[in-house]
Amino acid sequence: MRALLQRVLEAKVVVDDEITGEIGPGLLVFLGLGKEDTLEKGQKLLDKILKYRCFDDEQGKMGWNVAQAGGGLLLVSQFTLMAQTQKGLRPDFGPAMAPVQAQALYDALVAYAQSQFSNVQTGIFAADMKVHLINDGPVTFNLEVE
Template identity: 45%
Template sequence: MKALIQRVTQAQVTVDNATIGAIDQGLLVLVGIDPDDDAPNIHKMAHRLLHYRVFADADGRMNLNVQQVSGGVLLVPQFTLSADTRKGLRPSFTSAATPEHGVTVFSSLVEAVKQRHPRVETGQFGANMQVSLTNDGPVTFLLEH
């Protein structure tokens, strides 16, 4: 599993011109699912997302996590994160999870994060989504299991 996290001042996801998920300050998380992702990966990633320290403390240092700043979490499935881009001029998606496995793992990740944090929004698995955000910093990290 890969999670591209971005510290944002706001982010939203729209599908068919309707906003389906939006947050103010918090984390926009683009999630790529791999074929071998399972329950331990899901719980480890949920923990890391909520405890990764990317928000500034009183001294301006990244010492606070999204829970400590009462931020939102916007989880967006993005299978392209699992693409193999090591050669050629076109991505290969043979390394990505099947859609069936992907939706199961993504749904489980959403539930795991929601059980630990009250402010969670999501994109829609398999939909053509438009994601807009204001990256704060910019601060962006790739978390992998």
């Protein structure tokens, strides 16, 4: 399981010309699910994301998490994060979880995130999403859990 976090001033997901999720300042999280991933692993990753200190505190240091900064969380499923890219010129998506299982796990992780944090927005699983963002910093982190 991989998460690409981007600290944003604002972000939104548009599907078929309709906004499906939108936040002001906060974290845009692209989430990739692999074949071996579980709900427990995902909960551990989401807990880490929600506690991850990547927002400036009153001293101007990265000392605050998304809740302390008063931000939102926009979760977007992105199987391409699981691609193997070490060889050749075409990504290999073999490590990605199959769509049916991935959607069930993604939905469970969204429900978990919503139970832990009040401002959670999402894209639509497997949709042709247009993601708009204004990256803050830019500040971008790649998180994984074992």
